[in-house]
Amino acid sequence: MENCSLSRIFLEMIIEPKTLKLKKLQLNLETILKVIAAIITFSVFLRGAIDVDYGYDSWGYHLPFAARIWNIIPAEQFINMEARFDGFPLLGEFFQGFLWWITRRVQSANLVGFLSLVIYVYFLKRHFQIAYYLSIIALLAVPSIQIHASNSYVDLIANIFLAMMILMAYKLYEQQELPSIRDLIIIFLAGFGSSNSKPQLEPLVFAVLVFITLRILWLEWHNSVNRQQLVKWLYKAVPIALLASLLIFATPVRNIIAYGNPFYPVKIELLVRY
Structure with a gap:
């Protein structure tokens, strides 16, 4: 010893x-x-x-x-x-x-x-x-x-906001609970900042938001006790999401209303006759 x-x-x-x-x-x-x-x-x-x-x-x-x-x-x-x-x-x-x-x-x-x-x-x-x-x-x-x-x-500010969105999406896919109000506000502000700073990033912001939306829907469906609770949540979430989307894509929405082209003054032609 x-x-x-x-x-x-x-x-x-x-x-x-x-x-x-x-x-x-x-x-x-x-x-x-x-x-x-x-x-x-x-x-x-x-x-x-x-x-x-x-x-x-x-x-x-x-x-x-x-x-x-x-x-x-x-x-x-x-x-x-x-x-x-x-x-x-x-x-x-x-x-x-x-x-x-x-x-x-x-x-x-x-x-x-x-x-x-x-x-x-x-x-x-x-x-x-x-x-x-x-x-x-x-x-x-x-x-x-x-x-x-x-x-x-303005490239840095626009891309930093986009990077924040992507990282918040990553965080969302890592966790099993719904995002907090603070997280949703960060996602909204980041999307708004990126989309309204540089037109080239608008499609990327849209793509990231699609992934975020799908994850939130899956989490709510997975955590809902019954169908009635899910429907009640959708009645609240959908109008808020639509309003947030209109603000995030304020510039392309305005351009569609005013000029019929979301990327005005860049000319967009989907169908071209030769």
Whole structure:
């Protein structure tokens, strides 16, 4: 017994220092990664806040539309692109114009992409427990994300909202209970943000919503006690879903009503005679 006790004490004397060293190393590595993430984040923010974006699309229509929405420049200085202004989704430009208007600096329009990245990092932490510094380093390691986080394009904000939708759909398929009200609000806001920021993403948003709807229907059917409860739930859910869909696809719905084409001013021809 004494030999066993001595052996145990001896092993603890050897193992515990190694464990402490390993924990200390992990803490040091985590601290280093946090510092790196902070430096990268501040650098991207600084570039967006100081640098004027001279990209073609930025001055071709993003910034002029942002200025037009918030009446920042006189009407006679608007670029004559009425078809695009009337038909394209302008949520990204709305936010750009708002930041430009409150700061009186055109550079502030660059921060829309940066702020969308911050929201996404918070979303990953809140719903998937991914550390802030890991998300920041991983995302900003992608050159296109790094560029779009500090310019006046709307690609990043639109795709981040789409990514949030896809991840919420994944979460929904992982769980066996119906989504919470908070989860449904996130899905709605993400769909609204993506669809009303970039027309190319409207079909993808629709596809993701189909998958989400099918999963919610299956979960409700599976969890319902009887048919009457399911029918009662449908009477409540269907009108809310229709209203949410009209808001999410506000731009294409408006274009269908006004121009008969959801992707106006892009010409769509389903049947062509040769």
